[in-house]
Amino acid sequence: MLITKKIIPNIFTLLNLFCGCISIIFLQSKNFNDSAIYTLFSIIFDFLDGFCSRLIKIENLFGKELDSLADMISFGMVPSITVFFLLENKTPIPFIEYLSFLISIFSACRLAKFNITPYKNHIIGLTTPVNTLFFSSLSLIITNDIVSLINKKKIIYLIVMLFMIFLSCYLLVSQITMFSFNFKNLSWKKNKIRYIFLLISTFLLLTLQIIALPCIIIFYIITSIYFHRLKKNHIKT
Template sequence: MKQYIPNALTLLNLFCGTIAVIFAVNENFIEAALFVFLGIFFDFFDGFAARKLNVQSELGVQLDSLADMVTSGVVPGIIMYKLLAMTVEIPEASTSWETSSFGFDLPLLPLIGLCITLASAYRLAKFNLDEDQQTYFKGLPTPANTLLIISLPLILEFQNSDFINSIIINKWFLIALTALSCYLLNSSIKLFALKFKDWGFKANATRYIFIILCILLLIVLQFAAIPLIILLYISMSVLDNVTSKLK
């Protein structure tokens, strides 16, 4: 019976992801973010449960990537599409999948946001074939990238900063962020994983410091802290790689 627990958690991730897709398509970003957070929560604990119960399987690995493709691949692509649609002057009907007698009526610029979905799929496929990524990640994990993208509408909704809002609702910023997101997902940068083999501080100093800084940033900056946390994650990983080579 215990072998089904991790897969059940993975399916809960997928379930949350599909609900998030529905909310994102309808521009209910807060609700979409809530279900993405739940999905990522289940995504973290399915692997944890599999290791603790010693029931890892190839089926679980493949199922996990399929669930991540929805929660952390399709959802951020849709959100970026919707944000880019907000930056261009187009008829309201053009932001939806409305057919006409000549075919689909879609704005072209916002479709750039869906490159995040394509890059996520490519990353997940590579991850399944890479046996080295057990203690670290090569490139930004899709859940971390999703948190980065989904933080944008949350910042717009809750931070109440005209300056920050003007940056986010700028098509060039969003296009640049989309390109950066696609690059980071499939880059060769080694990033530490939040997997604890033991609870000792010496072996996990980077992880403990990162978690403490994340908590402080979230308390002070709220949702605006998320992009900074992703930047901190990358910076600390690069520094950790450099210090490891010098030892």
């Protein structure tokens, strides 16, 4: 029975890896829509993996290593390849699209760092699934011409994309405390930030639809940075 319980989270991890591989296949044919769908499945299976591990409360070192290896494909390679094709032949500087693989490098550093860091109740730095969701949703906005002005100004497009690459790399390995969505209870006082964030996110999704996804992630990062700075200033005083 114990062995069976240990296997369940690993099955979700392997499903995460499988969906990540399928996502890459779709990216090779520049099918960003289907790639984003499988990326979403990867995120769901990654969540179920962690949820099951916490639920059964079993220490599984093999599962932890397997999870990082799967995440490296689904949330390390996928965003890099996504950005690679978003930059390919769309900028005046040759080979600049290879900078997209900095995301893979910094994702690997984050995952390795996570493996040797004792478990904490809060999140340090931007997680690789959130980072991947940002770039996947961005690819849908760009390739479906939802914001058509992006593709008309190549220099501006390049600057914005490079800025997002470097910023995501920094956030992946930063020491900024990101607030988590683990509700220990339903108290408004203890979960005020989470409730406000969810309400604003729901409003953005209803009004902006697909454009809302990167906006919500940016809002999440800004909110986390603000409360991180506020907490640091409070400790100093």
